[in-house]
Amino acid sequence: MDKYKYLIVGGGAAGVSAAETIRENDKEGRVGIISDEPYLLYSRVLLSKPNFFLGKIPFESVWMKKEEWYKMNNVEFLGGKIAKRFDATAKTLTLTDGTTFAYEKLLLATGVNAREWNVPSAKTADGKTKKGIHYLRTLEDGKGIMEQIKTAKKAITVGGGFISFEMADLLKLAGLETTMLLRESYFWEPILDSASAKMLEDALAKAGVKVIKNAEVVEVLGAESVEGVVLKDGTKISCDMVMCGIGVTYPLDWIKASGVAVQKGILANEYLETNLPDVWTAGDVAEYKDILLEERTIMGNWVNAKEQGRTAALNMMDKKTPFKFVSFYTTSGFGVNIAFVGDASSGPDRVIIPRGSPEINSYARIIAVGKELVGATMINRTVEMNAISKLIENNVDISAKRAELADPNFDLKKLLN
């Protein structure tokens, strides 16, 4: 039986970041990465960016690590392999093809899946997703979209988050007539407020994108390929392309069956340790104890995945390091920049400090719990993103600083001293 000192399930940002960190510290221990995709590390975030899609930057830019990196660093990549179960006592892991490996330390960095549309007629009679309906998670998905963009005329996006937003920008730039459908009453509800969302809607209207809120698709027309959709209120919209960005699901069956404690994601403490000995988790799938926010949370962004991969690896090498990091992500489109920092969710204990306003086209909502900041949402104020991250990370007491936080002309960096 092949034995790995460090076995990593998941070949994305978190998994590879972990492998990289391991090699920086341990040149000898055998490292293996198991991935259900056949690809070496590629940039998942680049997949929804206009410049990439429309060929403004070369396709090759998508590769983050080439074969030589894996060879030179002696990181074994087992692509196109699916993990079936593992035994935390015997310390073995088995693939669906029957191969079993022994390990000393195991990292679960398996990420999440794109949620599938639950409209029955989105599938053909034999259960396949109709042509023209796209999700975006993998390079394969991306290639399919790039191909259809060349010939499609009318597109619909389904969903009120960043996939729809970025894809709509891209579709419009490619010259397709674009309509956005969301079940919610505004974009990113309830993480953004309706005032922030209105800024986005105005930009979308200006760009000629139709937006239908509180919309639910009940039927997908077309036998093999999508020809249109029907909404709950009976409205019929013709289209030949549908982009679905309706959230994620956490594929945890085999992980749960192997004895790992899960809730929404894989449960972990601040050292990214799971309930099982010598088993860690990192990235989109990790539901970890955030010591800065003092709560259990899941973060689904690039920087979090990279940092968690790094921290998990340090802990796997007995360098006990708590994960202490404020993550964030930004998205742009239609001339609007949006940033989410830390934990931007709403709640009864949250106090929201507005900074700027929709009227000046620059509006942030800074979120405090007690004396400290926990998160922020920002529209066209992403220049301040780093300062706010630091205020959160350093647990700065802002109880006497409400006026400064609310003043859009006050330099937030001054609060960091």
Next chain:
Amino acid sequence: MANTKEYIRNKEGSKISKVVVDRDLCIGAASCIAVSGATYELDGENKAIIIDPNAVDDTTLVMSAESCPTKAILLFDKEGKQVFPK
């Protein structure tokens, strides 16, 4: 090169003389800022700009370039040879 911004680095003992940000590749992921908030910042177009090319040592600078999910940060040595991405 299209749509790039170049920054000269003259840090004592450094092997890197020039840092370039490709604004076509930059998507505002800001992982570079996470590595070094003293070196980078986001501008009004949500792209990374360099506020101080000499703020950190070579190791940290390379880390910041490696953290970029679109490899928009390019590093050059004194002879003008690109050292990252390799």
